[in-house]
Amino acid sequence: MKKVIHIYKLLLPYLWDGKQAKIATLSTLLLIGLDIMATTYFPYIWKNLISTSIQTKPTTWFLEHTILLFVIWLFVKNAFNLREISFFPVTNQAIKKIRLKTLLKVHTVNLRNLEKYNVQEIISATSRISQSIRGFMRVSFISIFPSTAKIISLSIALFTADKLCLGIIGTSYTGLLAASFCLKYYTRAKYKAWHLTDNVTTAMGQNLYNTATIRFNPKEYNLKIKKLFDLEANAWQLHNILFYLLYLIQDCIFYLGAGIVFCLLMLDYSRGIIGLDKVVLVYGLISAMRNPLVEITRNLTRFFGGIIDINKTLDILNLPSENKPLQLTNFTSQPIQLQQISFNYTTSRNLLEDINLTITPGDKIGIFGPSGSGKSTLCQIIAGLIEPDSGSVMYSNLPITQINPISLGKVLRYIPQIQHMQELAEEEHKYGINLKKQAFSGGEYQRHLLQEALQSNPQIIILDETINALDEPSAKQILTEILYNVPTVVMVSHSHALLRNMKRIFELKDGHLVEIISNP
Incomplete structure (x- = not known):
């Protein structure tokens, strides 16, 4: 948790860092609000279309609502892409400044404090951090937050639609909690996999730099690096298995609850207790509910994966800078x-x-x-x-x-x-x-x-x-x-x-x- 707080302290200032970042952040928040409203309202348009008699409304009413339905559908399907485009100035600014900050920090840290890092590790950290920051900020600010808000909004809509839907709401949160509990095993697996990847990168660099020596006895050297490759491959295999198990566990719990509740609703419909419009509304809300649930799980894996990737850079940034306050006043040669x-x-x-x-x-x-x-x-x-x-x-x-x-x-x-x-x-170039x-x-x-x-x-x-x-x-x-x-x-x-x-x-x-x- 401390590392998460440190990362937020590092990244949050960039949401409001200059005019361009402020506009991008506000635009993204507006798009998030519209997305939540559209996702929640979408099933109700279906309900209105089905429950309205063709004798009571003119053809233009049905046409207008159908067009509105597809406009909202188009917006919901592309809301994430619009948020991405809107948020690019913030992420790009953060990546540029943090990478530069890391590089400058290295030159102010005591050399003995840097001994636990090798140059390739620092290069790897500063190279990967561009994707990690982009993923972390995307996940934190334009994925998890709107997905959570959608789940709350859809939960309220399901509850007001029918009290039986409490079962769907309960299993939704249970599945999410189960996936969240399994995240610690996934995070450990990813940490180990990335650690081995860094070791492989270092070993490959040494292997290539020493090609003049290795070519006389390649079998022995290649056997050592092959063992590293095997360890890395096994680590990533475990990571991938755990990654898909998260979704499997969550979906099993969600669809079990949703299936039971929907069967009960269909029984009520077959007995004439509820109308088709309510069945369509609940089905639409259930379908809308699953997407943000999966999004949260997917983005939590990216979130914790991003923490792992940023950790090394964060460690470097947290190293104490040398305090060398004295200034020379005489610039002639002294003993x-x-x-x-x-x-x-x-x-x-x-x-x-x-x-x-x-x-x-x-x-x-x-x-x-x-x-x-x-x-x-x-x-x-x-x-x-x-x-x-x-x-x-x-x-x-x-x-x-x-x-x-x-x-x-x-x-x-x-x-x-x-x-x-x-x-x-x-070199000067016609494009820059x-x-x-x-x-x-x-x-x-x-x-x-x-x-x-x-x-x-x-x-x-x-x-x-x-x-x-x-x-x-x-x-x-x-x-x-x-x-x-x-x-x-x-x-x-x-x-x-x-x-x-x-x-x-x-x-x-x-x-x-x-x-x-x-x-x-």
Whole structure:
């Protein structure tokens, strides 16, 4: 229930977010009201047509009522589509703003808080959320609400038509309650199925990225991913079975009650106690009653399914943003001082232990060490991206983890190693903007990032194995350009040829940083 409340708090403001949204919301409410009136009134027109004698009314009266009947029928059948069209501006605005909000939120959250998510999970969440929000808002505001109102209106109409119809009303609500009770099992099944789908997506991505390795032994890798596919398929099969069982349970209860009541009415009709017009009216009301009942069940499955799909995005949005209030006032190069830095991701031995380092303006520092020794972690600590477990990192006499990233970004740039990237290049198009994908190899994208970084004229640049993806001549050329244009450089690399260009060279091993070369 708490998650439902959180989702409504997230979505409700968009119903009234700007003039266009207000018009769309009011138009949708008007259409809902008309739909409820038309659905309830429709059986009464049939009753009037059947109960009226042709001797008492002219032909034009019958023609007018028949035309009215089909106009209302047309409206009732298309009311949902009209509400959808009317509500589009609200859903589209919400989707656009929430996806952007999620993306911006990720860049303000502490990196350690994001560790439980991988990039593909976040992409999957923000991609699926467009359908989830559309479905959730559609279900909440233009499906469940009008369907509930129709059931109440039709229940009153059935009760006034004949007291026996209390049985139909009772079984209708009983069927709805039974379906609602079964929803928790359906929701669990859908949650498990989506969880496995996310795992399959991640596994497929890793499989495709590692094709150069896998092609030499595809059987072993494909066997692992096949097991995941089997688990996912079984989970979705259970989900689908439960989905249709909901309708089966509800329909059995509804038609059992409706059948008994209608049989009793037919007995009264056969005895001359009631007229044909009442039989037609009750039959029309029963038929009209079933549709909103099924709509509520169908939309409740979408409603709870939407909650599952939105949960991950909601979790990300609820993560606390980093509070980094300090602003730099001096944008000239200042020393970075690391004092007794220790850090670890687990409770076992420290990844970094008691590290002391002063990076003075003009330093050209190279760092190397075995894989997994903590080189990237050290770079992130120097850049203020993560906070050490103990010790301090100071820049311009300020704790670097408390300096606003935008302010710090005016003097410092951090560029990690990235294997592959696709950038969207905007091109003018006669119909607007055409977005074209440009695929970068690892080396091409690193070069692209470096060029962007150099354009901002940073005082300090941290290269976390950034130019390793380049061929040696290109790497040397770019490093020469960086060393010439950027006063202070910290570079992590496995290449001894590149490290020889640095004034100070450190080895990171067993958690300790040891200076092995110092060239003045």
